[in-house]
Amino acid sequence: MVKEKPEIADESGDKYKYGFVTDIAADTAPKGLNEDIIRLISHKKGEPEWLLEWRLKAFAFWQTMTEPSWAKLSYEKIDYQDLYYYSAPKQKAAPKSLDEVDAELLKTYEKLGIPLKEQEALAGVVAVDAVFDSVSVATTYRAKLAEMGIIFCSISEAVKEHPDLVRKYLGSVVPYTDNFFACLNSAVFTDGSFVYIPKGVRCPMELSTYFRINARNTGQFERTLIVAEDDSYVSYLEGCTAPQRDENQLHAAIVEIVVLKNAEVKYSTVQNWYPGDKDGKGGVYNFVTKRAACRGENSKISWTQVETGSAVTWKYPSCVLQGDNSVGEFYSVAITNNRQQADTGTKMIHIGKNTTSKIISKGISAGFSNQTYRGLVRVAPNARGARNYSQCDSLLIGENCGSHTVPYIENRNKTAVIEHEATTSKISDEQMFYCLQRGIGEEEAVSLIVNGFCKEVMQHLPMEFAIEAAKLINVSLEGSVG
């Protein structure tokens, strides 16, 4: 049956998933990381020699690096030799029915209004394709996109079918030497998406990594590469509003985006990995490197993120504004509750002339969580006329959480105008009473006020995503008042 379905290959790389199941069920690689494991990954994926070489170089370099410790995060030391870097999709751990699934998780699905069948899939009870006719959806989309010359496939597939493109751009924005986690990813990345928008093409639909749920087993080391040629446009959605059952503790993904002359890329993320329980047990460690290079004149990149999940988040989607008049934007909502920790923000590197950037960051901390906005705005000596505006607002809910703002501003050009503002506040007693007096209950009032607080960011999300994200915010804040 598996063999009959190679064309499934939707954007999350299902083709290989099925391949793996048959191939390696018997020879799952042992724990630990060494050259042999990397050779095995590369071999299983049928990669060309140059890619293997590149992975090995990355691995050699990684061994000389130390894990960064500058972020305001504390977590148990990760033993990199105690992880599986190559394993078949997990089947043994799957629950047999929804009765076996964590009640809290089910409650959340209910609140998000996720249909029962989908809930089962999310929880791993049934296979994804039992829920969605993803085959037909995927093929319909792909046919339509292919007509326009748009490539949208898994990166593994792209390595085979578009090797020149991949070779040209892979690692060109985030070199493997960039940082500890990016280097690790370069050595062992399993899969991810590849998007190529040819010159002059406006992608007619939002590209999405996952239809709601088929993200399972994409792996811990995801790698995405997006290339927008001159005068092109694409809006890309990553993630999923439903928390996923996930056994992977460590995630270290990379997203690289290349934006050429007059092109525009919008990248929206909703991240809701498992945040751990109320006492901070379990939960995903999410160390992500996301960067876009605006290489051409008048190019534009816009990052929008809603971060509510993960026990530990380390993430700074960045914009390297090389082309003259290029534009970088970063809109972020981050919510931490219970024992979550997030150290997140952005980097705006102004290199070209008249480049502009805008940062709107809204952080909400509740429970015992700690959250840090960390951002860099750098204006290079030749970036005449560069402009930056940053606004970082934090909202604290309850007296046991922490909220921190650490912007770095480095200006080497006198014509640059840089403005940074940050505020910290709580929901005022007056606002709360006003809502209560009009009959609105406490939790509803908090969610109203928080959604108002985040509005500037939410309005940059595509419509259907925004509605789900608003619901998600409410769910994430549950139990934070009263």
Next chain:
Amino acid sequence: MTKTPLLEIEDLCARVGEKEIIKNFNLTVNEGEVHAIMGPNGAGKSTLSYVLTGKPGYEVTSGKIRFKGKDLLAMAPEERAREGIFLCMQYPVEIPGVPTTTFLKHAVNAVRKHRGEPELDTLNFVKMVREDGKALGIDNEMIKRPVNVGFSGGEKKRLETLQMSILKPDFSILDEADSGLDIDALKVVADGVNALRDGHRSMLVITHYQRLLNYIVPDFVHVFADGHIVRSGDKNLALELEEKGYAEFVKEK
């Protein structure tokens, strides 16, 4: 005709922090009645409105309040609101980012749900807001803006009145409803308020000046000083008060 009591306040004492502000206050408001409470600044008029609506920090030390026969003091602020108590605030608070329509819809549906009425769909909700808003000179543009943010004093008061008109409370408290209003704006607000007077709904009009009572004519007037009512009468009392000033009455006790 026997009157049904709506609000009954008995020997109420309340404080803010260490300070005793309401002292042995007694008042009964029957269905359909409009009572005015007048008093000098600092007499505790606003405190009374916050005690009735359950604002945190306003502590009742003794006494009873019954609303529709139920123990009001046992209810949370939002329950009181849903039961039909509405406070038209002197200084309405700003809520950044929350569109006024969104806020109104949440409030209306919370109250309707409590009354066992079906929630309003967007179409009917918008229709209602538009109709009621029109009379108050509130246009679409205004209710798209975040709640009270950047509103002028007059706009804030009109929005309060709009909320009162769509939530249809049984008992409204108007706290210095005329402050910051010019005469035209005052008429608009008063018309909105008077439109709600149907013989069943009751009101408590708290004011420092008699002016407002020309437009919202009360059935009873009470002089409030030193934490309780020192004298009661009909609307003519307000005129007398205006003429003689508060000093006269405060001495009387």
Next chain:
Amino acid sequence: MAGLIQDIKLFGEDIPWFQGLREKGMEAFRRQGVPTAKTEAWKYTKPRDLNADDFVMNDSAFLAEFEGAHEEEHSGCCHHHGENCHCHEEGCRCGEEIDVRVDLPFDGYQLHFLNGRFVPVYPVLPRGVEIMTLMEAVVTQEAKPYLGHLVDLEHYPFAALNTAYMEEGVYIRIDRNVKLDKPVILVNHTEADAENLFYNLRNLIVVESGAKAELIEWYNYTGAEKSRYFANVVNEIFVERGAELRHYKMQDEAFKANHVALNMARVRSDGFYDAFCLQRGANIGRNETKVLLKEEQAVAEVNAAYIMHGWATLDTTTDIEHLAPETFSHQLVRGVVGGDAKGVFQGKIHIAKHAVKTEGTQLHKALLLTDTAEIDVKPELEIFADDVKCSHGAASGELDEEILFYMQSRGIGREEAKQILIDAYLDDVINKVADVSVRAWLKDRAGA
């Protein structure tokens, strides 16, 4: 590191508690060393130049006096013990009334240091004010309840180094409820013969409950243009309940000089610490202020201005710790950066858990005048309490061409117009200095 750690004999090695502090300081400095590019607190100010091995430290002036050593080594000596000298040799200034007084447009109690050494000429002080050298305060135990109590040796390598070599400096105490009528003025003269000098200065300022005082520090260089030296200053400041200290500093160092200062202030309930620093000159100049708002209603104002040309790095670093509920802090910093210079501002507001109803604000603005000027800013909020009001802002840009043109069109020369705008830009923060005559003097120094 040879240049900064030198084997010199210091006074007071036989006083165990004091010597113990010095040893701790030395250990802490040896552990940390001179900060490198990887030291977060020194991310933008590279103290490379401070890590030179040709710095020369003064011998202990106090030991010389007590051991009679100065009779053999009197040349260029002993400004601190005038009347005890009997050498009568040519060039010896001992025994003379050394006139170090400077003319300032405001009256005050002047105290002087010359090349890092205290000049023992005391002003006539009113009752209720005690001023003595640090070593006197150590010997009499006066300093014991205060000295070293505020400095975290593990995070301030230069303060640790300062602690290791503590000797020079003054102890100032304003007694309970005394309202000082005139400012205490510390003038630090550095002259041309200070070439390659490395000196440590440690002052202790105690403003007792209900007392009120104003302190002015002036680092005044009067030697040859190119003199290079390194001044390492630590002030420990205690503002007790209901007390008030206004602390104004003018840093006028030689343009190759290095000046690193740490002001550590602790403010108790209802106390008020008002600081202003104007930085000018120096190759590396860092003025770091840490305030502990220890009890309710403690208030701090920490303002600063810097103006620079050449290739200087001037650094204003602040760290305001709100440790109790209802504490307030406000910071305003403005800088003008020209030449190849680099301006650095690192400002932190920390709000401890339960320090509710607290307010902390911070605003930094900088003007860049040239294509090679640089500004690095890191305003930081660290908040662990929910019911607080905190904000920071930072902006940088250049002079507005439209305004310059407008002024030129009214007949004002371009350079003059620029100067007018720069003065106005800095006035905004200098106006925060409450003492009007000091304010006028600072404006004058800023424009000089």
